[in-house]
Amino acid sequence: MLLSVPHQIRYRLASIPLFWVITFPLAVSAMGTLAGAGYLSHRHERIIVTTLGQQLVDQTNHLVHQELEDYLDAPLLINQLTADLIAQNRLNEGDSAALEALLAQRLQQFPSITGVVFASPAGQLRAVEHYPERQLVRAEPDDRGRVRVYRLGLDGALGAEREVAVGWQSLGIGRDRRWYEQAVASGTLGWHALPWQDGGEPLTLYASQPLYDPRDQTLLGVFGVYLRLEQLSALLRSLDVGQDGRLIITNANGMILATSSPDVAPERVSQGDTRRRLAAGTLMTSPDPIVRALGEVLQRESSLSMPQSAEATVLRFHHQGEPQLGSISAFQDAYGLDWRVITVMPEDRFLNPSIPHQRQALLLWLLGWVSAVGLGVVIAKLLLHRLGRYYQASQALAAGNLTQRLPTDSPISELNGLALAFNQMADQLQASFQTIQTALADSEAKFTTVFRASPNPIAIATLADGRIVEANRSFTDFFGRSREEMIGRTAVELNLWADANQRQWCRQQLVQQRRVRNLETRVRNATGDIRTVLLAAEVQLLGEEDHVILTFHDITNRQQAEAHLRQTEQWLCQYSQVAPSMIYTFVETPEGDYWFEYLSAAVEEISGITVEQGLRDANVVRGLIHPEDRKHYLTAEAHSAANLSAFSHQCRILTPAGEVKWIHTRSQPERRPNGVVAWHGVVVDLSTEKQVEAALRESEARFRQLAESVQEGFFVYETAADYYSYINPAYWAILGTDPKAGTDNLQKWLDGIHLDDRDRIDRALERERQGETFDQEYRYRTPAGELRWLRSKAFPLYDGQGEISRIVGTVENITDRKQAEAALRQSEERFRSIFNHAPYGMSLVLPTGQFVMANPYYCSLLGYSEAELRTLTFQDVTYPEDRNDDWAGFQRMMAGEIATYQVEKRYLSKQGEVLPVLINAAPVYDVDGHPLYSVGHVQDIRDRLAIDQMKDEFISIVSHELRTPITAIQGALALLGSGVYEGRPEKVKTMLTIAINNSDRLVRLVNDILSLERLTSGKVSLDKEPCHVPELMEQAIDSIQTIADRAAVQIVVQPVSVTLLAAPDAIIQTLTNLLSNAIKFSNAGGTVWLRATVEASTEDLNMQPLSDANWAGSLAQRSAATASPVVWPHPYLLFTVEDQGRGIPADKLDSIFEQFQQVDVSDSRQRGGTGLGLAICKQIVEQHQGRIGVASQLGVGSTFYIALPLGLAQPDSPALPEQF
Amino acid sequence: MTKCVLIVDDEDDIRAIVQAALEDLMGWQTLETATGLEGLYRAECDRPDAILLDISMPDLDGFEIFAQLQQNPQTQTIPVIVLTSKVLARDRARFEALAIAGTITKPFNPLTLGHDIAALLQWDI
Secondary structure (H helix, E strand, C coil): CCCCCCCHHHHHHHHCCCCHHHHHHHHHHHHHHHHHHHHHHHHHHHHHHHHHHHHHHHHHHHHHHHHHHHHHHHHHHHHHHHHHHHCCCCCCCCCCCHHHHHHHHHHCCCCCCCEEEEECCCCCCCEEEECEEEEEEEEEECCCCCEEEECCCCCCCCCEEEEECCHHHHHCHHHHHHHHHHHHHCCCCEEEEEEECCCEEEEEEEEEEEECCCCCCCCCEEEEEECHCCCCCCHHHHHHCCCCCCEEEEECCCCEECCHHHCHHHHHHHHHHHHHHHCCCCCCCCCHHHHHHHHHHHCCCCCCCCCCCCCCCEEEEEECEEEEEEEEEEEEEEEEEEEEEEEEECCHHHHHHHHHHHHHHHHHHHHHHHHHHHHHHHHHHHHHHHHHHHCCCHHHCCCCCCCCCCCCCCCCHHHHHHHHHHHHHHHHHHHHHHHHHHHHHHHHHHHHHHHCCCCCCCCEECCCEEEEEECCHHHHHHCCCCHHHHCCHHHHHHECCCHHHHHHHHHHHHHHEEEEEEEEEEEEEECCCEEEEEEEEEEEEEEEEEEEEEEEEEECHHHHHHHHHHHHHHHHHHHHHHCEEEEEEEECCCCCCEEEECCHHHHHHCCCCCHHHHHHCHHHHHHCCCCHHHHHHHHHHHHHHHHHHCEEEEEEEEEECCCEEEEEEEEEEEEECCCEEEEEEEECHHHHHHHHHHHHHHHHHHHHHHHHHCEEEEEEEEECCCEEEEEEHHHHHHHCCHHHHHCHHHHHHHEEEHHHHHHHHHHHHHHHHHHCCCCEEEEECCCCEEEEHHHHEEEEECCCCCCCCEEEEEEEEEHHHHHHHHHHEEEEEEEEEHHHHHHCCEEEECCCEEEEEEEHHHHHCCCCCHHHCCCCCCCCCCCCHHHHHHHHHHHHHCCCCCCEEEEEEECCCCCCCEEEEEEEEEEEECCCCCCCEEEEEEEHHHHHHHHHHHHHHHHHHHHHHHHHHHHHHHHHHHHCCCCCCCCCCCHHHHHHHHHHHHHHHHHHHHHHHHHHHHHHHHHCCCCCEEEEHHHHHHHHHHHHHHHHHCCCCCCEEECCCCCECHHHHHHHHHHHHHHHHHHHHHCCEEEEEEEEECCCCCCECCCCCHCEEECCHHHHHHHHHHCCCCCCCCEEEEEECCCEEECCCHHEEEECCCCCCCCCHHCCCHHHCCHHHHHHHHHHHHHHHCEEEEEEEECCEEEEEEEEEEHCCCCCCCCCCCCC | CCCEEECCCCCCHHHHHHHHHHHHCCCCCEEECCCHHHHHHHHHHCCCCEEEEEEECCCHHHHHHHHHHHHCCCCCCCCEEEEECCCCCHHHHHHHHHHEEEECCCCHHHHHHHHHHHHHHHHCC
16 A cells, blocks of 8 residues: 655655664664563463462462361260260260269360360250369259369379359359250251351350250260360461461351461450450451451442362452462351351462563563664664665766776675675666667768758758858859858848848747747848748757758749639630520710620520520620610619619510510619720529419419418418418418408407416417427417317418518317327226226236236236336246146237136246246237237236135144044944944943043034134124122133142242223133143143232333233234334233243244144144144234234243223223232 | 064054054064164164054155165065055145055054055065
8 A cells, every 4th residue: 555655754755864774773773672562471471370379379368278177086086985875875974973073084085175164954064174174063962052163283193272252154164054054955966157156156166966865865964175265366376377478267247267377366366355356356347458358348248158078269459459378168067167267369469470481581681672673783884885885886887987897796696786786777778878879970970961952952050140051052043152151140240131121030949939920921042032932940959059040932933823813714605605694794975876895605594596696786685675665774874874873674675586584684784984884794584483483373372372271370471460361261260260350360369368378379379489399288268268279380481581470270179089099098097097906916918928008016916027027928927837828828818719817837937936827818909900919917816825725724623633543433433333242341431531532632622613603603692790809810720730739730829909890701701711822831840820900001012021912912013014113002901821831942932823833743642732722812812902912932931911902991990900 | 474663753652553563463573663764773683573654754754764765675575565654645645655564544443554564565464
């Protein structure tokens, strides 16, 4: 693509040194490549490190799970062991010593637990714990509620009583009685988390096991193991997650149970503070900002805070702009524990180690870039050194030094190639220069030869002083001088110019115009003769000085022109001798003598007198003038002589042969100096013209006679005088005017013209005055008031001056024709209207089959325009297989063998569609009985054929549906009647069952057919009454409930309390049919929903969810045809019946509401349907001005919709739901 | 002579009537199938002496089954009698265009069914 670069930029681009052209792109591309590679490497590294970091976080989370499982296994194991001892009667709970020993042993065996406790229903309590120090706790039922605490040695020896309290609660965590109550309430091993104090958060975790007597299942007591949750925090801190990493355990409510956060570690605060801070510890209220940020993320993403498995879920969030990697998982066990384990580590912890590597990569990048640029500079310098030499050699060559050559010893092959090409070019230039010099010398020699040998005089002189520098032989010969005599001298010196003024003018022209062309001038030769020449000169720069190159042509000999003039005069004389008119010169003296000075030969042709006779005696000629005309002739002649005016006179002569001729004499008199008058004139024979005039007069007479007798009016109108010089009788009759009323004029005619036509006639008259022919039809009202249609034609006639002098014209009464035309036009319009608007095709074809006319229906049917059809024959649009038969029938009709031709055949439309049609054709004959056209009447029978096919299919289906049960019934009964099954009751029963089942099927079919027939025929009108919709739904359910129970299908009803104006039995039948279908196609255990809703607003039924439904019936079809949404009048009631059955294939949705259209033909047997149920439903709904439709998804289920207008309700039964 | 007739009809009751008529009255052996595909399978495996074939069936109609029987060298020689409730002239024209042994229209008389079949197939009974 060519780009238009501004001149300034092009100049600057052209001025860029080659060094920069080479090195700059190299530097830029090296920078781009290295930077791109570096960026991609850095990005890839970051992705890998982040992925590894996330895996480490997830593994840490998993490690916490393992540590927790190990940690929490101990309490459960202790409980299980103790329960086993009780169950095996190896431990008596009443044996306090054994119990205390067992408790101490358990504490000794499992140092990770905080304490072990047993409590009986009677109030006995034993607990051994090592927090805050190793001690034994006792409470007896008969000790008035006291609880005694003893120190306990490492060897199990009982020490001094350390504390006595009343009530368990007063002794704090290990002795809180709620753990006992919760364990008894649960009745089995389980976890119970309790706070230190009432209202606090859980900080102690109990694993409690109620113990029962194996014999009578009475409660013996509760054995428990408890853990301080602070130990969990220590456990988390033991897992090294770094200073910025966090391990957190929370319960399901987000309360922190343990954390590795250093600022809430119990070691850093007092015991009281630890309790307080942990008691208030939630993620959102944590003093640790990272934990709070984590809490905010979990609060926003609630799904993340509810993990359902131990699999870690990834957490990504930012804290103070730093990306954090985290994971959250659920820690749950079979004993009711539901905790969350959260692991968080900053992403930079994994990325920071790579920073030194990034710095090294940047350093390497810079090193690579500098190296690439340096290498580019070195290469550019090497190239430029050699190119500089090439540039210097080119400059020398351009200056004309053709011996310049370049060395070809460069290590770069392309540079050597360039040098070789330069050297070859220099060689060629040198050779060309020598060739041109030779050719120039040859050309100069040729020019010199031509110049010298030219037959035309040529000379070259300087423009400045006119000195001749060269002259050819013709030039020197013309002037009669030698070459040596003329070279070096001027024209003035040689006295060549005969006219000094012309020389001056010529010189001025050469200076100003630098050329002179065809200057007629006179020159003088050496002998002094003056000759006339046509001079041409032109200034040319020869050498460094302007020179004049001149040449001339000798035009001295003018005698040729004079001879030509004499010849012309001779020709004129000869013409007068042969001209048909007589040319003469007649002379008359004042004394009355006269004679002919000249007579042309035509005098003999006109008068029969010879030229010699006439010249000898003029009276011989003048005596021929007819006696009746002589006097006038002489008078005119005398007048001409007196006034010397032109003589023009017509008269008759009487020739010697006795013939009378008309002649026309025209002459111009001349009075000569001697007083005589001479007439130079011409005599023309007018006999022929006079005969024509006579014939014209005779013709006029005949014309007048004709004009008087024709029916067409005729007139001659004199424009100047504005009157009709002639009007024939028919004219008066046509205009209804009495000729006796006086001479007509133009205005009277105009006054009779109908006002609607008057402007048009005025414009036509105006054009007539401009010379156009007038031809107009118009309405004219006669003086008697009759309105007639007239046609006037008029033609202007011109006088000698080219002015219109008169107008002749005709008037015709065309009233009858106009009426006939109007009638014909109306008839044609009627025919055309019928032709154009006929609801069937009409065509007119020639006997050859060629189309002449086709109406719009025909054109639309075949897809051709009428113009296209006129280029075709009807065979062209006939289906190929039908052409031969069709053409044979057509020819029989055109031959008169049959009066009309009717055929069913197929057309082939322009779009290739095959169209079945019924043709009725009849021939049209001319007056001689020859066929002119065939008029064809074409009916599109696609609908009829489709109906026939539908009818056949319907009959076939009904036949099948009726014959099948009848066959079974008849067959079974025939077999029974034959007696073949006598003594075989099981076969009898089988046959009877077949007969009964098929009888039921037949009855159902007949009932459905009758119901449908009644509905579709309109013989039965549904009696509508206000119906309470819930009652309709209830009755429908009642009638179908047995079937539903048998199929183990549940029906869910959602009614709406509203009153509907409807035929209750029909609506119940519709709902029952739909429910029955839904149950039939539901699996056992499935559910069918029957709902009713009121749509109180104007709803577009094509909108979701109803837009998914395929609506049956005319409304739906109209909607599909017009592609416009169907707006339902509001409010309306919408019933829906939804099932979870097999669904309906999409291609069946449009047909299931038609008769006998089941999704599967086997449904009629397996499901007991007749194939008419939905058709009946559709009829019932449409008779309620409602609509029925279905939406279905294969394998998921179907939903049938019934929309019924509530506007039909009576005014006293509210249409809206009662709660409205 | 004992004959074996394959009954292909999706109507259970019709098959039961035909089976009773041929077995109990004629003493023939019958095979029965409710689908076209199974009918093709049984025809090739059991090679019955004749096939009574219904036209209106859900999977393959009688015309398609007959065409496939004719294409299979194992079954193309087995005579086929169409057992149908289709009575329109158009249907009859389609039957006549097939190389079937005959047509029996529903409802039929079970007491003469065996004899009708034997007459169509020119069996000596």
